[in-house]
Amino acid sequence: MQIEIDQISKEFGATAALHPVSLSIPSGALVALLGPSGSGKTTLLRILGGLEFPTAGRVLFDASDATNLTVQDRRAGFVFQSYALFRHMTVFENIAYGLRARPRAGRPAKAEIARRVTKLLELIQLPDIGARYPSQLSGGQCQRVALARALAIEPRMLLLDEPFGALDARVRKELRAGLREIHDTTGLTTIFVTHDQDEAMELADLVVVMSMGRIEQIGRPQDIRARPATAFVKEFLAV
Amino acid sequence: MSDTPTHHWPKPTGSQAHRPVTTEFPGFRFGLIAVVVLFLALLLFAPLVAVFAEALSKGAIEAVKSLANPEASSAIKLTLIVAAVAVPLNAVFGIAAAWFITKYDFRGKALLITLIDLPFSVSPVVAGLCLVLTFGANTAVGGWMVAHGYPIVFALPSIILASMFVTFPFVARELIPVMIEQGKAEEEAALTLGASGWRIFFTVTLPNIRWALLYGVLLCNARAMGEFGAVAVVSGKIRGQTATMPITIEMLYNEYLSVSAFSLAAVLALLALLTLTLKTLLEWRFADQLAAAHRP
Numbered sequence: 001m002q003i004e005i006d007q008i009s010k011e012f013g014a015t016a017a018l019h020p021v022s023l024s025i026p027s028g029a030l031v032a033l034l035g036p037s038g039s040g041k042t043t044l045l046r047i048l049g050g051l052e053f054p055t056a057g058r059v060l061f062d063a064s065d066a067t068n069l070t071v072q073d074r075r076a077g078f079v080f081q082s083y084a085l086f087r088h089m090t091v092f093e094n095i096a097y098g099l100r101a102r103p104r105a106g107r108p109a110k111a112e113i114a115r116r117v118t119k120l121l122e123l124i125q126l127p128d129i130g131a132r133y134p135s136q137l138s139g140g141q142c143q144r145v146a147l148a149r150a151l152a153i154e155p156r157m158l159l160l161d162e163p164f165g166a167l168d169a170r171v172r173k174e175l176r177a178g179l180r181e182i183h184d185t186t187g188l189t190t191i192f193v194t195h196d197q198d199e200a201m202e203l204a205d206l207v208v209v210m211s212m213g214r215i216e217q218i219g220r221p222q223d224i225r226a227r228p229a230t231a232f233v234k235e236f237l238a239v
Numbered sequence: 240m241s242d243t244p245t246h247h248w249p250k251p252t253g254s255q256a257h258r259p260v261t262t263e264f265p266g267f268r269f270g271l272i273a274v275v276v277l278f279l280a281l282l283l284f285a286p287l288v289a290v291f292a293e294a295l296s297k298g299a300i301e302a303v304k305s306l307a308n309p310e311a312s313s314a315i316k317l318t319l320i321v322a323a324v325a326v327p328l329n330a331v332f333g334i335a336a337a338w339f340i341t342k343y344d345f346r347g348k349a350l351l352i353t354l355i356d357l358p359f360s361v362s363p364v365v366a367g368l369c370l371v372l373t374f375g376a377n378t379a380v381g382g383w384m385v386a387h388g389y390p391i392v393f394a395l396p397s398i399i400l401a402s403m404f405v406t407f408p409f410v411a412r413e414l415i416p417v418m419i420e421q422g423k424a425e426e427e428a429a430l431t432l433g434a435s436g437w438r439i440f441f442t443v444t445l446p447n448i449r450w451a452l453l454y455g456v457l458l459c460n461a462r463a464m465g466e467f468g469a470v471a472v473v474s475g476k477i478r479g480q481t482a483t484m485p486i487t488i489e490m491l492y493n494e495y496l497s498v499s500a501f502s503l504a505a506v507l508a509l510l511a512l513l514t515l516t517l518k519t520l521l522e523w524r525f526a527d528q529l530a531a532a533h534r535p
Contacts, residue, residue, distance in 0.1 A: 051427055071430045078431040084424035088446040097442075098432035153432055 001062050001156045001189050002027040003048065008057035010043050017043045018213045020057060025206070027062075030183050031191045032204035036236070040213040041193045042161055048191065049159050050074040061156065077150030077188070079160040083142045085134040091145050092117055092130035098153035120148040123182065140171040147182065158183070160192035164199060176203050197237055201225065209233050290508055294501035305499035306506065313479045314487035315506065320395070321483060322463045325402040329463075330456050333410025338444070340411075341418035342426070355411050358404055366404050367472025370397055393475035398483065401469035406459045413455030414448055421447055453521065461514050465507065 003025040010018040018040045025031055033041035046052040048059065050071030058067045066074065086094050095117045099108055108116065121127050124144040134142060143163060150158060163179065164172040180203060183190045194200050200207050201221040209216045209224065209232075217229040228234040263271070294302050305311060336355060340348060358366065374381040374391040384391050391397050425447065429439040445452075467485040474481040482490065484507050491500035 049431055051430070072433045072435070074431075075433070076431060078428065080424055080428055082424055084428040086425055086428070086443055097429065097434070101429070101432055101434035101438055101442075149428075149432070 003157065003189060003191075004058075004060035004063070005044070005048075006058040006060060008044070008047060008054045008059065010040075010047065010052065011055045016213055018047075018054075021210075021213075021215050023208060023215065023218065025189060025191065027189055028187050029189055029205050030180070030203065031189075031206045031208060032200035033191065033193045033208050033210060034195070034197060034200040035210035035216075036195055038212070039210040041208075041210045043213075044210075045159050045161055045191060045193050048157075049076045049078045051078075075153060075156045077153060077155030077158045079143070079146045079150050079158070079163050081162040081165055083134075083146040085142055085146060085149070087134050089133075090130065091121075091126075091132050091134070091137070094134070094145060095120055095149045095152050097149065116152065117148075120152055123151070123185075124148045124178070138171075139167050140175060143167065143175060144178065147179070151182070151186070155188065158186075158188045158190040160190070162194060163192055164194070164196075172199070179203065197239075209236065211236070287508060290501055290504050293497060294505040296501075297498050301498055302502040302505070305496075305502045308499070310479050310482070310487060311491075311499065311503050314482050314484045314503065317395075317398070317482070318464050318484040318507075321398050321402050322460055324399050325406065325463045326456060326460045329403055329406055329459050330410050330452065332407065333414060333455060333459075334448075334452070336411045337414035337418055337448075340415055342423060352415070355408050358407050363401075363405050363466065363468030364472055367401055367469035370400055370404070370469070370473050374400070392473055393477065393481060395481070397473035398470050398481060401473045402463045402466050405466050405469050406462045409459040409462065410452065410455035413451045413458070417448055417451040418444075454518070457514050457518050461511050464510055 003023075005021060005023040005025075007020040007022055008018060009016065009020045021040075021044065033044060035041045043052060047054050050069060050073075054067065058065055060066060061069075061074075086097065089097070096113050099113045099116065102108075117130065118127070121130055124147060126141060126144055129137065129141065129145075134145070137145065147160075147163075160179075164175055167175065176199065179190075179192075192203075201224075204221060206218065207221050207224055208218050211232050217224055217233050219229075224233065225237065228237060262268070306315075336351075340352060371392050372378070374384075374397060376382055376385045376390065376392065381391050389396070391400070425443050426439050429443045434442070465485055466483075467489070470483055471486055471489075474483065474486060476482050476486055476490065478487075478490070484503060488500050488503050488507070491497075491503065
């Protein structure tokens with residue numbers, strides 16, 4: 001799905017989290033929102049997911065206005081920074097949650113739900129953990145379950161908030177490859193937030209560098225590396 | 240995380256090596272334990288034993304007989320009715336208040352939290368008097384209700400209101416810290432998965448707070464059954480009609496009917512012990528889930 005962000009701004013009380021920003025994301029792209037903490041990248045992601053509403057501006061999905069669409073109607077697969085798995089449910093129930101929450105008319109039958117969950121567990125290469133509880137999983141496993149849960153609703157896009165933030169370096173590398181693979185097989189427009197430039201540069205087709213609620217530069221990783229547009233980008237990449 | 244450097248501090252030597260740093264010296268430890276045990280025995284255990292001993296001083300038959308008289312049995316019935324109405328209502332209001340306070344940001348939040356604690360700081364007698372002043376027969380609301388045959392004060396409604404006022408904070412106070420700690424992330428996740436508000440409440444929020452809710456409800460129940468001050472003011476203490484168990488116990492005691500008074504007191508204490516046993520049983524039965532819920 002193609003996403004158009006048109007002059008979006010967000011104020012929390014007196015502080016501006018986002019100055020008007022505009023961004024066009026082509027369908028099927030894998031995009032990184034890169035910046036230090038407080039740069040507004042998570043706010044922008046949450047606005048796309050419908051968890052925050054912009055103070056001004058519009059969001060367009062496939063050229064139709066989605067600004068006032070409720071979070072439920074957006075069908076955005078969202079992976080939270082701390083995963084936010086339902087701790088009292090098994091992995092199976094976690095992944096099935098979105099399907100079971102559908103209105104009766106669109107809800108798949110029990111066997112169909114089981115089939116889809118099994119397939120998703122295979123996709124994240126953890127076929128045997130359906131009966132376990134989140135507290136019995138490692139950080140990397142939790143992250144993959146969160147991804148499977150988001151994919152279960154057949155989302156129109158995939159939004160990930162610092163998806164690898166809480167993991168150690170080795171697992172992070174592994175999961176990066178996993179996300180790339182899932183993106184390539186599903187073809188979903190995928191946007192992830194990160195403060196790690198290596199992660200952004202290695203994984204994304206398109207990198208959006210943000211600072212202080214503004215977009216500093218948009219471009220392919222190699223172009224940003226070769227020609228930083230502003231002093232901030234230059235300095236940020238030099239670290 | 241795993242990339243934090245590991246420091247190699249010099250190992251402690253001598254006798255200190257065997258003692259964890261947070262442990263006190265044996266003599267001191269023994270002293271502390273002795274103080275606690277003595278304190279518990281004197282303040283909690285001895286009075287409880289005394290109540291039962293006094294109730295059974297003329298034999299079990301005498302004690303049971305005293306409970307069978309109409310005054311005592313009506314008091315037991317009334318107390319159970321009051322708890323059965325007040326506790327569920329307070330559970331609902333407590334959940335609503337905790338939900339409102341923890342899931343939304345708004346002005347005056349601190350004031351609202353303070354207001355929830357009000358019943359803890361106001362004397363129950365004062366609370367009872369406030370209810371009489373608000374709903375008494377010579378007020379607009381109270382008068383209208385009396386005219387239509389449903390008096391509030393000196394009748395069941397005021398006893399329920401008084402019990403609810405006094406026990407209001409229990410559920411909310413148990414829930415607020417738990418819900419603050421859990422944050423909004425799971426609810427947000429459920430939203431992005433397409434769930435409606437009610438569905439999220441019943442499938443995500445409620446299961447996550449069920450233990451805190453249970454504690455709150457049990458405490459609320461114990462307190463509702465035992466409330467004296469506020470109920471004494473609003474009930475009018477009509478024998479066999481508006482006298483709850485604590486009120487009846489006091490009346491019997493003042494009339495030197497010590498076996499009857501202490502038998503009823505023993506029943507009230509048993510109800511409280513039953514509450515605690517129930518809590519312990521549930522904790523034991525669901526220990527795994529309890530442990531699972533505490534880890535992230």
